[in-house]
Amino acid sequence: MAVRGMRQKKKVEFLTEVELEFMTELWALGEGSVRDVLAQLAPERNLAYTSAATILRIMEQKNFVTSEKRGKTFVYKPMLAKDAYQSKTLRNLSDKLFDGTPATMVARLVNDQGMSEQALEEIRALLDRRLKDNDS
Amino acid sequence: MAVRGMRQKKKVEFLTEVELEFMTELWALGEGSVRDVLAQLAPERNLAYTSAATILRIMEQKNFVTSEKRGKTFVYKPMLAKDAYQSKTLRNLSDKLFDGTPATMVARLVNDQGMSEQALEEIRALLDRRLKDNDS
DNA sequence: TTGGACTTACGAAGGTCTTAGTATTTACTC
DNA sequence: GAGTAAATACTAAGACCTTCGTAAGTCCAA
Structure with a gap:
């Protein structure tokens, strides 16, 4: 055995x-x-x-x-879903390289990642939804 | 020597x-x-x-x-500025863990990184500016 | 039931990373 | 110029990572 x-x-x-x-x-x-x-x-x-x-x-x-x-x-x-691992990794990166402020991370992404206009629009829509949810 | x-x-x-x-x-x-x-x-x-x-x-x-x-x-x-290294790292992470679509990354960040409403607003403002610039 | 093809378990080589001790060098003082 | 305190250079140990060969186990067909 x-x-x-x-x-x-x-x-x-x-x-x-x-x-x-x-x-x-x-x-x-x-x-x-x-x-x-x-x-x-x-x-x-x-x-x-x-x-x-x-x-x-x-x-x-x-x-x-x-x-x-x-x-x-x-x-x-x-044993671990992909999105859970993605989140875990982002949290770690935020701590180690972005002074624990994920907003800086998003800013960096939005500013120089060469994202398409459509991708940017999608993200804005996502934010709009998130901000509306917070209001309720 | x-x-x-x-x-x-x-x-x-x-x-x-x-x-x-x-x-x-x-x-x-x-x-x-x-x-x-x-x-x-x-x-x-x-x-x-x-x-x-x-x-x-x-x-x-x-x-x-x-x-x-x-x-x-x-x-x-x-030899390397912090923001340049941040960008480089994000690009790498996007490739390796997010199928090369940074928008997914932002989505993950916005959804479960516990960002304050103010942080979210700032990012939306950033996006608005980016999208206006693209129009011109 | 034995042979063969395929699978798993193990061990080891070669690499990098982190840490720190020892030896050498350097600049300054008297 | 010799002594001294501090800095640098070198070496090496121990951990982990990646890769693969060898050995041992397993299933199935003839």
């Missing part, structure tokens, strides 16, 4: 570069085996099967995904 | 955790010596002087700061 799923001392908060790459595919797929995820990566990525398996196993140890055995293979599923 | 400022193969784009911590102090100070930066850190940080010196020397190798010798000590200065 193999040992799987050992605990770890410190809670890991954020995905590493490669883990984010994998999680992105899992978010898109909903769930997937090592082979499924590997198939989603760009062809020029050229990652060995065992590397992908290792990455997913580590992600499970860090509680970023759960696995379920189907026949011979494990199927992995995100 | 010591060897300082050796080149490096690959261009480094982003600050590491500790480098960001140091760069934040340099941005606030404008410039500073090892001792200056160390003095700015939280007292409970307890970092050895030589560690701080090493970090700044590495940051110079990576072209994040320049140094100038004044008397016995080096004074370090950022």
